[in-house]
Structure formats: structure tokens, C-alpha cells
Amino acid sequence: MTTYSGVGVTPGRVMGPVKIMPPAITAPPAGELLDGVDPAEAAAALKTAARAVQAELRERAGRASGDGKAVLEATALMAADPMLLKAAVKLIDAGASAQRAIWDAGDGVATMLLNLGGYMAERSHDVLDVRARIVAELRGVPAPGIPDWAEPFILVAEDLAPADTATLDPALVLALVTAGGGPQSHTAIIARSLGLPAVVAAAGVTELADGTVVYVDGAAGAILSTPGEEQAAAAAAWAVQASTLGSFDGTGRLADGTEIPLRANVGGAKDAVAAAAANAQGVGLLRTEFCFLGHDTEPGHEEQVAAYKGVFDAFPGQKVVVRTLDAGADKPLPFLTDATEPNPALGVRGYRTDLTTPGVLARQLAAIAAADAASQADVWVMAPMISTAAEAADFAAMCSAAGLPVPGVMVEVPSAALTARHLLDAVEFASIGTNDLTQYAMAADRQLGPLAALNDPWQPAVLALVKATVDGAAAQAAAGGTTAKPVGVCGEAAADPALAVVLAGLGVSSLSMTARAIPAVSAVLRTVTAAQARELAELAIGARGAVEARAAVRARLPLLAELGL
Amino acid sequence: MIERNATIASRVGLHARPAAIFAEAAGDLPLEVTIARLGEPADDAMDASSILALMGLGAAQGDIVVLRAEGDGAEEALETLVRILETDHDA
Structure with a gap:
């Protein structure tokens, strides 16, 4: 039996044959000639x-x-x-x-x-x-892309690109395993949105032969070749478990009744409708890129209004937090971003594109306001990649000019976390994007497999930045004699049930995640009181490293192992 | 050389499903049929059985195109193809 270990990104225990995704086809050499062939x-x-x-x-x-x-x-x-x-x-x-x-x-x-x-x-x-x-x-080599296979299989690849999602049939793919990628990579995001067990950064796994039966434990991050009866039993137990852990009643709360609204991250009306059907308490992150990606030019006002309204209409009377266009780095857009930047993650991206291409953001805000006026949702708006209080104030002024009453900021840059108090003087809420916050706190590209261990939201430094943001909100409120403005988390970290408990303990007021993760997160949150969550948060933030933090918290949450989470 | 004009009926224009239906029908014919926008020289006409050429033509609903073919059965063939273009396949 060979064991491959990687980083688990979505829980689940399954067994099945692997299909290896063939590597991309490389270009034949430029100017290659017939060389004697007729x-x-x-x-x-x-x-x-x-x-x-x-x-x-x-x-x-x-x-x-x-x-x-x-x-x-x-x-x-x-x-x-x-x-x-x-x-x-x-x-x-x-x-x-x-x-x-x-x-x-x-x-x-x-x-x-x-x-x-x-x-x-x-x-x-x-x-x-x-x-x-x-x-x-x-x-005479296999066709590129997701293998076409009629029986359910475990997809093994070097890494997956966003485009591969379109051809991935969740009814046929039992689990995703990649040799590269990190916990915040596209593979991880695809797996979470499809609810598929997944392990990334499992070095050497592509050497498995097509058809080999393996066991994948998405929580432990392990792949075992030639599994035995023990693994077969674990996979069977998971299948039963997954069907009972399938629903959410619409109120996120701790064991003592403390409410923590659980919202959904969505990328369009289709996701929003599915999230509403899963009883999500609104949308904590509407990624508006869906409206722009694949466009060579800026979409028009009416097109944007219709796209946003489609999402708002799924949640009448509930909160929908809209993130303005987040182009750049891994999401380039030809009319906004400069493909030649030497360091795109540190370049003109997110809110910063308003500096180089003014007008796009103001027009987007106008479209959001028009969609807001035509729908019943409680619409909040936030800007990505805010670094300073001055940027927060400028964004708030733009929202006010557009007629949007609740401006907010994403906290993704460590400077925003450390100066949250001043940022919150200008805006009404903050939402922590743990994917980018981790990448910037650890100076580790989130797409790189070899840096997966650094790119872990359990890193105590990342948790300390979450705490700094919550503390900043409290300090801002104390100075003005008001109640603290909400600080939520809308990164992938919120989808990890153990980490969700820690975030609640750090004082985060709401969590937003892929809708599929909500039932498991809700089930685990309900087993701890606010005081216990605070204790676990202290354990995690005081740990020496990410591995120790995760282990210490999981040891105190036995339900996780029981549920296979 | 036989020529027939046809007005594109499909709402999405001559691409996606309507183009696939048309290209397939043109490809099944035993003779070569070309397609061009009305007013464009016959020399610039494209192979009607090429879905890529049809997409490149960019004909929208209401646009008029010219079909050309030569030889036995050309007349009947063009009639069939005109009918396909003048049917709204999105309806």
C-alpha cells in the first residue's frame, strides 16, 4: 500500500478508480517541416x-x-x-x-x-x-482535458484550471486529487463549490496508473493505493453521513444561542438561487467578475443591472453583500489590467484599477444602485484590495454619490487589518477575505503547490490579523460610544468547520462560504458555546504554527472526527 | 451557376445551433455550395459547409445572404438550404 499525503481541502472519504488527466498539449515546434514526408x-x-x-x-x-x-x-x-x-x-x-x-x-x-x-x-x-x-x-497521445469516462472515478491531475470546471461532471467525479495547487488554488475552489472531497499538493500522485483503485480522505489529506476493508468501511460510513448532514435550517448559531449568520458566496444568479434553496441567510460575497469575465470590453449598464438584480431577487428582505469588480492577478481583464506587470498580485488589482481606469467602478456602482432600487434585497457594497483609510473614505464617497447607503471594505491586505479602526471610521462594515489575507500575510502565492503549507489560513499570523480587525472595530466603536460595526469573514476559511469555530471565537459576526459547506459548519458551530469558541480561538492563535493550531482545535472538537469532517 | 438569396430568420443570427444545422445540411449535399453577404463579390464567398466560415460571416437576423452552386440538382439543393435559413431555429 502506498500513501500519498497532501493538503485536504474538502472533507469526504471515498474509494474508486483513478483517471489521470493528461497534460496539456504543447505546441509543435514553430516552423516544423514535413521533413521528407509526402x-x-x-x-x-x-x-x-x-x-x-x-x-x-x-x-x-x-x-x-x-x-x-x-x-x-x-x-x-x-x-x-x-x-x-x-x-x-x-x-x-x-x-x-x-x-x-x-x-x-x-x-x-x-x-x-x-x-x-x-x-x-x-x-x-x-x-x-x-x-x-x-x-x-x-x-497518438490521450486527448487533453478531463478524461471522458462513463463510470464514476477519482480525478487525478497536476492542477485544474477554471476552464476545466465546465467539463467536470460532478455526477461522475468522486473526488479531486492534484499533485500541485494549494488550499486556495482553483482546484480547491472548484472542489468546495461542487462539494467534492479533495486533496491538493499531493506530490507524486500523478504516477498512479489509470484505473488503480484508491481511497481518498479529504479531511486528512491522504490518498491510499490498494485500500483494504477498513477503508471500504470508512467510505461506506461517509456515504451515509453525507446524506444525513445535508441540510441547514436557516439560522446559524452557537450552542448558547449566540447567532452567527451563515451566508453564501455566489458568482451569479444561478448560484444565488441554489444558495437560497439551501437556506443560506443571504449572500456574504457576490463576486461580480462573472458579469465581466470573458468580455473584451466593459459590459453596459442594462446588462449589469439585470445580472445583479438576478442575484438580489433570490434573497428578498435578506442581506446581499456585493464585492465590486476584483480584476487583476489571477483574474485579468483586458480592458482593466496590465498583463505585463512583473508582480500582478502586488499590482493594480481590485479597487486599485480605479486609479488607472477611472469610470468603470463608478458605472458599476450606478448599476448596483439601480438593481438595488428594483429589488427587495438589503444591498451592501464593498471594495476589494483596500489598503488605507483614505481609500476606504474615497470608496465610501463613491457609494454615497451612487446612492448606496452601506459601504464596506474587504480586509485582504495586512495593512487594512492593522488599521481597521480608521478604515471603519469611513465605512459601515468589514469583510475579511482570508484567501488573499493569507497570501499577503505569508508572502506566498496562493497558486503554488510547494508553498501550500505557508498558504494555510490556520497560520497563527493570519488569525492574529483577523483578531486585529475585530479589535479595530471594537476600538472604533469605543471611541465614538457606538456599537461595533460588523466584521465578517467571506474567505474559504469560513468553510472549514473547525476554523469557523475559531473565527466565531475571535469575534467575527458572520461567516460566508460556498453554500455546500453551510450544513457542516452549522452542525459544528452548534456544539460549542461562545465561551468555548473563545477558548479554542485562544488555543489556535497561541499555537506555534498552523499544524499545531489545527491539531489543538480539532482535538477539542471530537464531532469532527465522528462526522469525517 | 445558380444563385438564391435568403433572409436569416433565427434570432441569434447565423451562429450557434442554426449555423450547425445549416453547415451540416450543406455538407450532406453532393455539390459545393458557397455563401456570401448580399453585395459581396462571388470570389469572396465562403464554403457553406464550414461552421467556422459561417460564424466568421457574422450574419444577424434579417441580414440577406447569397447562396451559389453549380451542377445537377443545384436548384433543389439551394431551395432546401434557403428554407433552413428562413426558418427560426430558436423558436
């Missing part, structure tokens, strides 16, 4: 490969349904498209190798579609996907 033979080989890819995509379309089916059918047509193949054959006749010819022909078509903008620009990705599949076929 052009007619090369062209014939290319056509055969294209038809094979088309047949495979058609076969998949036959098994798909709805939008997915239509996309696969159109993609199948592209695979053997006469225009694409003619362009490639022309290049072969001019001396290029078959692989290089289809690569360049695909580039040309993708660029043409990209230049058309809008819907066509989005289809350019399909052309590039088809091109990679044809090259894979010519090379």
Missing part, C-alpha cells in the same frame, strides 16, 4: 485525425444533454471543418508538418473569431480545444 500523406493523416476527433466528440454529444450537447455538436462540426482543414492543407503543401499546419490554421481561425468579439470570441476557445485534440490524435 505532403499528400501528411494531409491524409491530418484528415483521418480530424475525422477521428469529430467521431469522438459526436459520440460524447450523443450521451450529453441540454446546452452541453449543443456545444459538443458544434465542436464536433469544427473538428473536420472544411475551412480549417483547407487552411491546414495549404500550409502542408507549403512544407509545414501536419501538426504545425493544424496548429497555425487553428490559430488563424481562433484569432478571426476573437476579433469578432462577443459570442464568437467565446467560441475561439472551442477551436483551440479542437486543434489540441487533433494534435493529440496525430501524436
Whole structure:
């Protein structure tokens, strides 16, 4: 039995065969020539490969349904498209190798579609996907992307990109395991939103052979090859557990009745409707990027109003906290961010894009205000990447000008946590984004697998910054003789039930997470009183390191082990 | 050479599903059919069986396109294709 250990990001114990995601197809060398191969033979080989890819995509379309089916059918047509193949054959006749010819022909078509903008620009990705599949076929290697397999499997990959989510079928994927990535990587975020058990940064795991049956423990961060009866029993017990831990009654509270509203992080109306159905107490983080990503230009007023209203309408009478556009670093946008920045995480991103491209934020606030006026939700607005009290005051003034009465700030930069008292003079609430706060406190890129241990929100330094923010709110209130302004947490940390207890103990007033995590977090919060939560928070913040903090807290929460969380 | 004009009926224009339906039908024909926007030279016309060419054409609802084909059965073939373009496949 071989054990691989990584960082557990979503709890769950499952057993199943692994399917290894093939690596991305690399470009054939620029200028690669036929090198003696007969052009007619090369062209014939290319056509055969294209038809094979088309047949495979058609076969998949036959098994798909709805939008997915239509996309696969159109993609199948592209695979053997006469225009694409003619362009490639022309290049072969001019001396290029078959692989290089289809690569360049695909580039040309993708660029043409990209230049058309809008819907066509989005289809350019399909052309590039088809091109990679044809090259894979010519090379005799597996097609790139999530493996297509009819039986449920454990997906093993080097790392996953946001685009892979679209093709990941949660009904077929039992768990996600990656060799790279950190606890805040896209893989982790995808896994949490789909509620799939997941382990990241499990070095060496891609050496497993396709089809090997393994056991994955998403809470412990372990993968065992050739599991025995003990693991089979644990997986069976988890399956029962998961079905009983499935619902939330709509009130987040501790054992002594102290209320901690549990809200959902959403990225669009569809998520919001699902979150409302899961009884989330509003939205603690509406990521507005969904409205902008994939756009080459800024979306118009009406388009934005409709998109925001779709989310607000899912929560009439409840709070919806909107985060203004957070572009930059791992979420670049062509009309806002500079792709050539040497250090994008420390660059012009989030609220800072208002410095270089003024107007976009003001127009977004106007659209949020219009959607607010047309809906029943209690809309709060916050800016990402605020570092100083002056920025907070400027943002509050912009909100006021737009007619939005409750401005707030995200606390992601350590300076914001340390000066929360002054920031809260200007705004009405703070929401801690633990993903970025951890990355900046530890100076560790959240996408890097080797830094996963640093990139852990259990790091006592991160917890100290959470405490500094809560203390800042208390100091601000004491100075003015008022009650403290709310400080929430909307990072992935809130989805870890043990860490949620610590955050509650540190004085955080609400938690927001992917809707799927709410039932487990609620169940664990209800087993501790406010006084016990404070004790656990002290244990964690006083620990020597992240591992010790987590271990000390988990040892005092036996329910976690019982539930397999 | 036979020519037929057709007005795009689908609300999304000639892409997505309507383009796939049309390209597939054009590809099934035993002869070559080209498509161009009304007023564009015949030399710039594109292969009607290419979904990528159709997408590149960017024809919206209400736009008029010209279909051209030569040879036996060209007339019937174009009639079939015109009917496809003049049907709203999103309805």
C-alpha cells in the first residue's frame, strides 16, 4: 500500500478508480517541416485525425444533454471543418508538418473569431480545444482535458484550471486529487463549490496508473493505493453521513444561542438561487467578475443591472453583500489590467484599477444602485484590495454619490487589518477575505503547490490579523460610544468547520462560504458555546504554527472526527 | 451557376445551433455550395459547409445572404438550404 499525503481541502472519504488527466498539449515546434514526408500523406493523416476527433466528440454529444450537447455538436462540426482543414492543407503543401499546419490554421481561425468579439470570441476557445485534440490524435497521445469516462472515478491531475470546471461532471467525479495547487488554488475552489472531497499538493500522485483503485480522505489529506476493508468501511460510513448532514435550517448559531449568520458566496444568479434553496441567510460575497469575465470590453449598464438584480431577487428582505469588480492577478481583464506587470498580485488589482481606469467602478456602482432600487434585497457594497483609510473614505464617497447607503471594505491586505479602526471610521462594515489575507500575510502565492503549507489560513499570523480587525472595530466603536460595526469573514476559511469555530471565537459576526459547506459548519458551530469558541480561538492563535493550531482545535472538537469532517 | 438569396430568420443570427444545422445540411449535399453577404463579390464567398466560415460571416437576423452552386440538382439543393435559413431555429 502506498500513501500519498497532501493538503485536504474538502472533507469526504471515498474509494474508486483513478483517471489521470493528461497534460496539456504543447505546441509543435514553430516552423516544423514535413521533413521528407509526402505532403499528400501528411494531409491524409491530418484528415483521418480530424475525422477521428469529430467521431469522438459526436459520440460524447450523443450521451450529453441540454446546452452541453449543443456545444459538443458544434465542436464536433469544427473538428473536420472544411475551412480549417483547407487552411491546414495549404500550409502542408507549403512544407509545414501536419501538426504545425493544424496548429497555425487553428490559430488563424481562433484569432478571426476573437476579433469578432462577443459570442464568437467565446467560441475561439472551442477551436483551440479542437486543434489540441487533433494534435493529440496525430501524436497518438490521450486527448487533453478531463478524461471522458462513463463510470464514476477519482480525478487525478497536476492542477485544474477554471476552464476545466465546465467539463467536470460532478455526477461522475468522486473526488479531486492534484499533485500541485494549494488550499486556495482553483482546484480547491472548484472542489468546495461542487462539494467534492479533495486533496491538493499531493506530490507524486500523478504516477498512479489509470484505473488503480484508491481511497481518498479529504479531511486528512491522504490518498491510499490498494485500500483494504477498513477503508471500504470508512467510505461506506461517509456515504451515509453525507446524506444525513445535508441540510441547514436557516439560522446559524452557537450552542448558547449566540447567532452567527451563515451566508453564501455566489458568482451569479444561478448560484444565488441554489444558495437560497439551501437556506443560506443571504449572500456574504457576490463576486461580480462573472458579469465581466470573458468580455473584451466593459459590459453596459442594462446588462449589469439585470445580472445583479438576478442575484438580489433570490434573497428578498435578506442581506446581499456585493464585492465590486476584483480584476487583476489571477483574474485579468483586458480592458482593466496590465498583463505585463512583473508582480500582478502586488499590482493594480481590485479597487486599485480605479486609479488607472477611472469610470468603470463608478458605472458599476450606478448599476448596483439601480438593481438595488428594483429589488427587495438589503444591498451592501464593498471594495476589494483596500489598503488605507483614505481609500476606504474615497470608496465610501463613491457609494454615497451612487446612492448606496452601506459601504464596506474587504480586509485582504495586512495593512487594512492593522488599521481597521480608521478604515471603519469611513465605512459601515468589514469583510475579511482570508484567501488573499493569507497570501499577503505569508508572502506566498496562493497558486503554488510547494508553498501550500505557508498558504494555510490556520497560520497563527493570519488569525492574529483577523483578531486585529475585530479589535479595530471594537476600538472604533469605543471611541465614538457606538456599537461595533460588523466584521465578517467571506474567505474559504469560513468553510472549514473547525476554523469557523475559531473565527466565531475571535469575534467575527458572520461567516460566508460556498453554500455546500453551510450544513457542516452549522452542525459544528452548534456544539460549542461562545465561551468555548473563545477558548479554542485562544488555543489556535497561541499555537506555534498552523499544524499545531489545527491539531489543538480539532482535538477539542471530537464531532469532527465522528462526522469525517 | 445558380444563385438564391435568403433572409436569416433565427434570432441569434447565423451562429450557434442554426449555423450547425445549416453547415451540416450543406455538407450532406453532393455539390459545393458557397455563401456570401448580399453585395459581396462571388470570389469572396465562403464554403457553406464550414461552421467556422459561417460564424466568421457574422450574419444577424434579417441580414440577406447569397447562396451559389453549380451542377445537377443545384436548384433543389439551394431551395432546401434557403428554407433552413428562413426558418427560426430558436423558436
